[in-house]
Amino acid sequence: MSVNITINGRKIVAAEGALVIDVCRDNGIEIPHFCYHPGLGPDGNCRMCQVDFAGPRGNKLGISCKTTVAEGMEVLTDSDAAKRARASVEEMLLLNHPLDCPICDKAGECSLQNYYMEHDLQPGRQDFTRFRKEKAKDIGPTLILDQERCVLCDRCVRFLRDVAQDEQLYIAGRGHEAFITTFPGQEVTSPYSLNTVDLCPVGALTSKDFRFNSATWFLKNTNSVCTTCARGCSMEIQSKKDQVYRMRPRLNADVNGYWACDEGRVNYQFVNHDRIITPFIRRGVDTIECSVPEAIAEMRTLMGFKPAGQIDKPSTRRVVVLASATCTLEEMFLLKRLARESLNAQILVARHVPDGADDHLLRRADKHPNARGAEMLGLRVVDLQRGGVNEIQDMLGGDGVLLTVGFNTHVEAIAPLWSSAGKVIALSGCRSALTEAADLVFPGRTFAEKDGIVVNFEGHAQQLRPAIETRAESEWQIIDALIASLTGALPHPTIAHVRKAIMDGVMSLGGVDLLKLGLTGARTGQTVAS
Amino acid sequence: MSQRAHALTATGKPFAFDAKNEAAFQKLLTQYPTPRAVVLPALWLAQEQHGHLTVEAMEYVAKRLEQSPVSVFAVVEFYTMFKTEPVGKHDIQLCRTLTCTLRGCEDLQGTIERKLGIGPGEKTPDGKFSFELVECLGSCGTAPMMRMNNRYWENLTVEKLERIIDACREGRDPSSEDFNRG
């Protein structure tokens, strides 16, 4: 059912029951607001979204976040009264707001700042000493609270109560003395607490992880995906030079809505240090850096192949290819080809599923982004905690060659394996106990540097995009080079070629075009490839 | 309101309704369709039992009514009659709104400050008196007036107030000084 309205004289057709603020937004008119959020619904307290409604007895202001469209409605977003109402709300909010901009994390992405520039621009008429409340208050493992900056929009309260289902913040007190608080002696411990930092329109709630690390306008944004669990929340990676500074969720109605969990958000620290950029070979206690071709030659030797240049029979040694379920679709596809066609090796995809259930919102017990992708490629996925380790140990038989790909974090889960293997080859981007034990290490890229596709537990495929540059080769190119050296097949010129090969070979994608996944990905079919 | 709350810490003493209040609480549960609606009545029971609301008491009420402790805390901080600190034995609440001001409540404030040596929001060291300024108590016809010890004291004059305070100090029943009740 649709409804005919006008906005600033323009005829608009809107869906029945739609909110005026949403209809305006959908038609290119951004109505400023603090308390409204599409993921939380309206509250109606900030009064910033007031617009004028024409009526038989003259115009009347109303809040657009709580007004649904009605047939014949005439909305005026820029009448003098509407403009004055907005400017006045902004002025009222600035009366007791501390002049913290120079030291406030939110500067550059602050609604109060932005709306002042867009809707106010009056000189301040405030003439009294601002009311003092608590500042820089530690309210939990992830959050710092500044009560003075708070505009009492109630978003954090509503989020924790309605979405995270952990009512841990509330507005206490009355009038201009009202303040956001936890219960005395308690903290905000919700695993979704950092969403309140995104939601907070000002710098009242700031993230301990990000606090004072960077001015926001220096950060580059890259649309990518979180790889901390099988949900694969759409994320925005924010970086500067070759360091990741912050990750925030992007809206994806099919995967994570507006939200992300804390664990996934702050799981980027490992990208920033202890990185392996160049391959190296371990001889005794020494490590010798080498080039990729030299490392490939070493790999052939370790696996029992003759030196490069000769097309060989399968290796003389038992090889087990162990891909982490964090590997991308492209990496796994090429690894499967390497294992089955070149090495005649076992290939397994391992995932880390600690005890603990999936929660009510986003977090999955499976701490890898692409186990489903592995299944769709016809690969076997084993849970390291549930017998996976033993199974692989049996396969290695004490002297096999273990080729691990994509184990950057949680390497302790596979620690028993490298003692059961004769030789260990690791494609890993990060230094770890694994790379300290391996005989040969190729560099790898973390999710923040990768272009690659992952498929979440619901079969939703999304594309990782690189936020920072690295000199390290990408894993898929290394695997491709190894295949080339063993079979003589030409390496794929670009990753798009690999994707095309996947689409040609894998049935269960359900018609999804891997070359056109866009910003929020696409849902693949449910069947598993044979 | 807010600054007091920031200093609030657990006392370490657990709180639970006594038998009388437990019975009252059980009756309350039958009188409302949701447990949350019992929050204010339950807080009154707890405050009357203990004299003020401790952190433990607020947690107790929250738990009994399946509410988050922070929501109960927010309610306590919203309503001025809920106290998170002990009040004096004689808790003077002097009305300061329009008619009472027109009819001389500032004289009474001066009297209290002079006689007891405390200002609004303060308590005498011996715990006998606390003093706060409150808003309209609905007694403008008998202004100026105050609320103390759960009753109104109306048509106050400086002299009457002094006699009431003296009676409290000396352990006598101050109602005897409540002349010209009107």
Add this chain to the structure above:
Amino acid sequence: MTPKIISERFDVKDNHRFATYSANGGYTSLKKLFAMKPDDVIEEVKKSGLRGRGGAGFPTGMKWSFIPKSNDKPKYLCVNADEGEPGTFKDRLILERDPHALIEGIIICCYAVGIKNAYIYIRGEYDFPLARLTAALEEAYREGYAGKNIKGSGTDVDIVIHRGAGAYICGDETGLIESLEGKKGQPRPKPPFPAIVGVFGCPTVVNNVETISALPWIMNHGADAYAAIGTDKSKGTMLFSISGMVERPGVYEGAFGVNLWDFIEKSTGGVKDGKRLKAVIPGGSSSAILTADEARNVKLDYESIAATGAMVGSGAIMVLDEDTSIVKALEVVLRFYAHESCGQCPPCREGTYWLYEIVHRIRAGKGRPEDVDLMLSICPDMLGRTVCVLADSAAIPAASYIKKFRGEFEAMISGAHAPERRLHPGGVNLESRAL
């Protein structure tokens, strides 16, 4: 002679006890009530012209008729005994001296609208009225006038007394509803209106104590008899709380339509100590102020008072004499609203505080010449911009005090202080900004 409708039994000894109340004809309206169809009762109340006596003056019968007829959700009555509007002290008298009239009125309302559960929300500070009301309710239950199957009529009405805890904003109808639900008393945006979504998500009638207490008389004497009193649009009588600088402050019942100052003078003896009248606030601190001239030349009814820009509101009349500083009066009023603002919306919580800060500064001798116009420019930004009308209740008086007594403000700013009544011995610390 003003017919005494509400205050008829105020001076009858022991009227608050059931025995006396019923001996004098109390609860007899229920016989007539239960013989009528509920819809006819609503029509009768509509015909009487009874309007809400809490402050808004909304036609009571019309409010009842907004409740949907369907029965998929229970319906509720909330009796507003929060009486917080400064200057008002009349509902309290009903609770102290005629509580059974309120209970009888509750039965009438609930029967007419199909309500089985009524809550009386009484402000926390009203110790004595609460004691009287509690005792009366217990008697009513015991005598079969409340609870199940009232007097064999088949009508069930359960009444629960709910005590507030000190918040003026809980006198606002949706603030009251939120508080009754166990939350902070923060008013809700409307729509939806309580008649559709009220307490516990159900259709709710919110009525003032005095409004409900008028119902037994209307049932007993008929709507026409009630409508015969008062003016064309302001029918009946109201309890007027008259306080301030008058000889005999108190609650006086008056029929609408009399001259305002005549009524005040006749009831209270006029300005105290023979002083000159300066101003009258006709309807609680939320009302605009009237100059002495205006007060002498206006009729006391909703329309006439509204035409001056002021309001009848809760019927709280405050009289200011020649020695009263209007600046001081405004400071006290604004301090009240800043303290009572629930804090939800910026124009109210910040605006009331801002206005208070400016007038406080003026009284402390630090006013600036531009402050008067500054205050006048802030007021329109607080009108019609907020969830509830508390902001308007601060801005409308502020604008009227300043416009009508501008000279006093300017004099205080320029240093020629307007005369105050007297400085008390202790000396209030004007430097203290704490609310």
